[in-house]
Amino acid sequence: MTGTLVVVGGSLAGLRAVEAVRGDGWQGSVVLVGAEEHLPYDRPPLSKGYLSAAGCADPTYRDEHRLTHELGVELMLGTPASGLDVEARTVAVGEREVGYDALVLATGSYARELPGTEGLGGVFTLRTLDDARALRAALREGSPRLTVVGGGFIGSELASAGRALGLDVTLVERSPTLLVRAIGVSMGEALTRLHERRGTRVLTGVHVEEVLGEGRVRAVRLSDGSEIGTDVLVAGVGAAPCTGWLEGSGLTVDDGVVADAKLAAAPRVHVAGDIARWPNALFDDVLDGPMRLQHWTTAAEQGARAARNAIAPERAQPYETVPYFWSDWYSSRIQFVGVCGAGTHEVHVEVVAGDPADGGPFTALYRANDRIIGALAVDMRAEVMKYRRLIGQRARWATAVEFAETRRRKAG
Structure with a gap:
């Protein structure tokens, strides 16, 4: 044509x-x-x-x-x-x-916005370059208190950036666990501890009832009745x-x-x-x-x-893919391949390298229908792409576990 x-x-x-x-x-x-x-x-x-x-x-x-x-x-x-x-x-x-x-x-x-924040100074979303320029400047005005609403990957990256600048950071998440839809409950809890070890205050199971301030944000009132004073408020509530x-x-x-x-x-x-x-x-x-x-x-x-x-x-050819994304928090690289949910099918998660509890590198695999469907790696950059290949081959769970065991033996 x-x-x-x-x-x-x-x-x-x-x-x-x-x-x-x-x-x-x-x-x-x-x-x-x-x-x-x-x-x-x-x-x-x-x-x-x-x-x-x-x-x-x-x-x-x-x-x-x-x-x-x-x-x-x-x-x-x-x-x-x-x-x-x-x-x-x-x-x-x-x-x-x-x-x-x-x-x-x-x-x-x-980017979705928080209701009731139209025209209020100090409130941001982050999607475009212009958004980032404005937020970058605001984070450098004095020593602002930063509140991030939404504990997904964007919200978590914003919290990490705030801590890198030495700010007092609070992360507010409506769900009981961070990232539950993206990586599941157990791994969401593991990554929550990564925030807490770096000094980010994480509040889960609550949401913002009201944003307080005249002309400029000064606090948010949460669903449990508590208030958090803030100078910069960022909505990371999805897109x-x-x-x-x-x-x-x-x-x-x-x-x-x-x-x-x-x-x-x-x-x-x-x-x-x-x-x-x-x-x-x-x-x-x-x-x-x-x-x-x-x-x-x-x-x-x-x-x-x-x-x-x-x-x-x-x-024309069909498009098939093993989803892949990464996120940088503090000094850690978080990578995920595949999917963590499988519709009505039950999903099991197994840690195959490292230990999330000790704060070091680890890899976890996700299984549904006796097949590997996903892999999460924290600070194990070389591992995740090998599992992406297995997922793309529709590998059985036993094959993935055997591969993981071989990697463990080689690592000593």
């Missing part, structure tokens, strides 16, 4: 989409639409080193010359897409209707897919854009990144439905696959 490929979404998935087709030698026109004025940039550092390091440069992927001249991309940045007509094959961007022959939707997610602009488009929107195994949401329309909800065949024996992932690795892989499938639907 020749013609015009339009990619809506100027972050990682969108960048990888245009790089993939140009790398394959495709000669058609490419248009990249981005809501932000910035060139595509790397988001993971925004909640990690960018906040705590001195003199950290903005994490830009490519310069404008590389995109416009070497890759031949027409950039439309600073104005979000506002509508899609799949019959006319046009995307509305500001006052312009942009026609396409193939379309990749990669509009990502937006929602940016799909509101697709209302009336005819696409199926249900916590993301629903697509098939080849990432197609409609003829000539493919999806990638945070908004993609698709059946991952690699886990069809343990999951009860499609999945939507918000991981760096998935966004990169899906962006490339979606673009290739969009411009050559006759050669």
Whole structure:
């Protein structure tokens, strides 16, 4: 196919989409639409080193010359897409209707806000580079008390960054255990201790009832009646897919854009990144439905696959993946591959290396249906990718345990 490929979404998935087709030698026109004025940039550092390091440069992927001249991309940045007509094959961007022959939707997610904080100073979310710049400055104003609401991976990274700056940090999580949906109860408890050993105050099983302050936040009142004084309040309460602009488009929107195994949401329309909800065949024996992932690795892989499938639907290939994400807390690297839940199937967790109780490196494996489905590693960087390969091979549990035992013997 020749013609015009339009990619809506100027972050990682969108960048990888245009790089993939140009790398394959495709000669058609490419248009990249981005809501932000910035060139595509790397988001993971925004909640990690960018906040705590001195003199950290903005994490830009490519310069404008590389995109416009070497890759031949027409950039439309600073104005979000506002509508899609799949019959006319046009995307509305500001006052312009942009026609396409193939379309990749990669509009990502937006950060959820705490109710009652509109217009209140000292309150932040963290999703964009501009968010990170503002929060970075606020954390350096005197010696602020930092409260992070939401004990997921982003919230935990924010707490870590605050402690690196020497701040008094409180982490508030509604669930009884941190990260229970991401890694399960027992491992969530193990990582909670990592926070506590580094001086972060962790409050679980409570939520914010009210944010107090006039003009600027001064405290939060929790559901147990207690109050926490704070100078900087960050909401790390999750993100929602940016799909509101697709209302009336005819696409199926249900916590993301629903697509098939080849990432197609409609003829000539493919999806990638945070908004993609698709059946991952690699886990069809343990999951009860499609999945939507918000991981760096998935966004990169899906962006490339979606673009290739969009411009050559006759050669389209399904997208299967073993999910992978990492997180940096304090001086530790936390990595997870696979899935920790398996729909209605019971999941068992077993520590196969190290001991979470002693604060040192460890690896834990997750089992469902006599199959390894996940692996968590803390400060054991070389281990986790070996288990990712086993998960991708649909390895039996006995194979994974035997592999772990072999690794233990070699380690002495």
